Amino acid sequence: MSQRPQQQQRGRQEEPYRINHKIRAREVRVVGDFVEGGNAVLSVEKAIKIAEENELDLVEISPNAVPPVCKIIDYAKFKYEQKKKQKEIKANAAKVVLKEIRFGPNTDDHDFNFKLKHAVNFLKEGAKVKAYVHFVGRSIVFKERGEMLLLKFAQALEDYGVVEQMPKLEGKRMNIFIAPKPGKK
Numbered sequence: 001m002s003q004r005p006q007q008q009q010r011g012r013q014e015e016p017y018r019i020n021h022k023i024r025a026r027e028v029r030v031v032g033d034f035v036e037g038g039n040a041v042l043s044v045e046k047a048i049k050i051a052e053e054n055e056l057d058l059v060e061i062s063p064n065a066v067p068p069v070c071k072i073i074d075y076a077k078f079k080y081e082q083k084k085k086q087k088e089i090k091a092n093a094a095k096v097v098l099k100e101i102r103f104g105p106n107t108d109d110h111d112f113n114f115k116l117k118h119a120v121n122f123l124k125e126g127a128k129v130k131a132y133v134h135f136v137g138r139s140i141v142f143k144e145r146g147e148m149l150l151l152k153f154a155q156a157l158e159d160y161g162v163v164e165q166m167p168k169l170e171g172k173r174m175n176i177f178i179a180p181k182p183g184k185k
Contacts, residue, residue, distance in 0.1 A: 018060040019075050020048055028060070028070040041067055097127040103149055105133055105142040112149070116156050123160040123180040132175045143169060150176040 018024070023044050030047050031039040034054060042050075044058075051058040051072045059078060062069035099122040101115050119129050131153050133146035150167040157178055164177040 017075075018063065019057045020051070023058065023060050023068070023070065025060075025068045027067045028058075029065065029067050030058075030070050030072065031061075032071050032073070034072045047072070097125075099127045099129050101129060101131045103131065103133045103146070103153075105135060105139050105145045105149070107133075107149060112153070116153065119153070119157055119178070120160055123157065123178065126180050128164070128180070129157075129161065129178045130175060131178065132173045135172045135174070140172065143174065146174045150174060154178060 015022075026044060027041055028044055028047055029039060029041050030050070034050055034056075035042070047058050047070060054072065056072050057075035058070050059073055059075055060068050061071050099119075101119055103112075103115065107115075115131075119131065122129050131150060133149055135142070135146065147167045154163045154176055159181075161178040161180050164179045165175070167174050167176045
């Protein structure tokens, strides 16, 4: 049986910052309200003592600086604030929705208009549209028809969207990508 190097306890993540006695440097630059002038270079022991007197933690904020920069704060509260910021950033990230519309090389006008109406609604909602012509069997000989159909589709949608990628044949499919116009919702 092979021996694996001892890992952290299950379910536990390694702390992203060194705190208190885990700080390896001899001297640190302490910034914040607990030192004169807002920043001072102190020995780690003295900095930890100041933090403990105020019932707080010494947290290494910038380990690569010389000497490392530390701050005297409530570490649990600091971690909570960091998690909160990360969640906020994640929530504000734009989620792109991609809707697909399928055509055949011989799609007639009624079907085309029906699918066009759906594409307009998708673009108004802020979703990207991927329209494609699927060539089945020997219909691949009608590549030009498929390209013309997709270009006609893009032209009909030019008031609502911008073509991101012109028609491109990939295997048995010819794709075109249309993104919503900014501010057109």
